[in-house]
Amino acid sequence: MATKEVIEEVAEETQAPEIDSKYRLIILAAKRSKQLQRGARPRIEIDTVKHKNTRIALEEVMRGRVNFTLTDPDADKE
Numbered sequence: 001m002a003t004k005e006v007i008e009e010v011a012e013e014t015q016a017p018e019i020d021s022k023y024r025l026i027i028l029a030a031k032r033s034k035q036l037q038r039g040a041r042p043r044i045e046i047d048t049v050k051h052k053n054t055r056i057a058l059e060e061v062m063r064g065r066v067n068f069t070l071t072d073p074d075a076d077k078e
Helices: 004-013 022-037 053-062 073-077
Strands: none
Touching: 022 053
8 A cells, every 4th residue: 555655755756747746646547547447558568467557557657658638727718
């Protein structure tokens, strides 16, 4: 189980500069983990028998292998 210190350390180690907080990191990893559970293939070389989907997803996000875009919710109102 991940502790607060581990999550903060992982957030600092991420290669993607767009991930500006540990909360964004966790949300991205959770969404990617759901994709993996539904049958998506991992984007990194990792033993899927030894590692759970959540760990694989977190590692993918840390390495910058998960593409995402930031949207401004206020932009829709204009």
